[in-house]
Amino acid sequence: MGPPSEPPRRGRLFPSTLNRVPTVVVIPVRSFRLGKTRLAEKVEDAERISLGRALASRVAEAAENVGLLPLVVTADPEVAAWATSAGFPSLPEPGEGLDPAVAAGVEWAASSRSSWIVLHADLPLIETADILRLAECLDGGFNPIAPSSDGGTSAIGGWGAFAFSFGIGSFHRHLARLATPRVVTSPGLLLDLDSPADLAAAIAHPRGRWLREVLG
16 A cells, blocks of 8 residues: 555654554545435535535544544545645545445555544534544554444544444444444534435534535
């Protein structure tokens, strides 16, 4: 696995004597243009693209704000260009689905002697405190894992390779495969944005007021 497309922004320095980087937050982003298609009946195309970009930015910036390294994994040139312009490193997605995309980011983290957290880019209520809780689990020697409200996996963390199995019911599959699991729950990690009902719930939540500006 090669290096990411861009170095971390704002000149952050890592301990060269350790030849490692901080915990890598792997953020898979399929596409701003194709993502959130289930929202099409409520949200216009241009707004969905803006929403997808804003969600990814929010997750990546929250990770960076607690001193972690966001790594965007994507096969979409538009997403890769956004990551570069925003100063976030990115890796090309293998193009075989979510599990291989996430594994590519984890492989890069492992090659850099870093722990990792996989975090999805559709979490409208996420805040820095949520990511800090995940990182603190890793620091304590535990594998953090956060369920989504529909039984999926919003976040998962560890060291080295892992057999990912995202999709329906993935939380319990992943939980069973972790050596030292620590379940982390919060509004910021429970709600992922897939449907008009999810969007309405997010906008109604105090943490989701920022969405009104994005959607006009």
